[in-house]
Amino acid sequence: MALKPTIYKFNISLSDINRNYYHTLNLTVAQHPSENPQRMMARVLAFCLNVQESLVFTKGLSEPDVPDIWLRTLDDQVALWIDVGEPAVERIKKATRLAKEVKVYSFNAKSDVWWEQSGAKFGALPVSVFRLTPIPSTGWPRWYREP
Numbered sequence: 001m002a003l004k005p006t007i008y009k010f011n012i013s014l015s016d017i018n019r020n021y022y023h024t025l026n027l028t029v030a031q032h033p034s035e036n037p038q039r040m041m042a043r044v045l046a047f048c049l050n051v052q053e054s055l056v057f058t059k060g061l062s063e064p065d066v067p068d069i070w071l072r073t074l075d076d077q078v079a080l081w082i083d084v085g086e087p088a089v090e091r092i093k094k095a096t097r098l099a100k101e102v103k104v105y106s107f108n109a110k111s112d113v114w115w116e117q118s119g120a121k122f123g124a125l126p127v128s129v130f131r132l133t134p135i136p137s138t139g140w141p142r143w144y145r146e147p
Contacts, residue, residue, distance in 0.1 A: 003033035086114035
């Protein structure tokens, strides 16, 4: 018997002064059985950093050909593709052909090795890469943009 996802509900008061966005988000997030809590929280943080109307979580790990989060236009075009983790360069190359904008949020201990191996290849693609790292004293993530 297959394991079922764990459902979490978040109530987030979001204030983004750079975009003049002030709303309360009521999110229902499914944590895939093979997904750890850090990855799920990285997805929630990526969602909050990019929130806009029609931005949605996808089936993520359950469907390998779609991103973790995306924004589709009314004519079903992909406007924003967001992957969380350390995706393969080929996957992101495909995403840049399908979407107008592509973002990657890397979050775990493998990020340094992944970036050393793939950073130059990502530099040639129209993609924004961000790394979420834990603050040592609290364990909560902070983020910065890769060069």
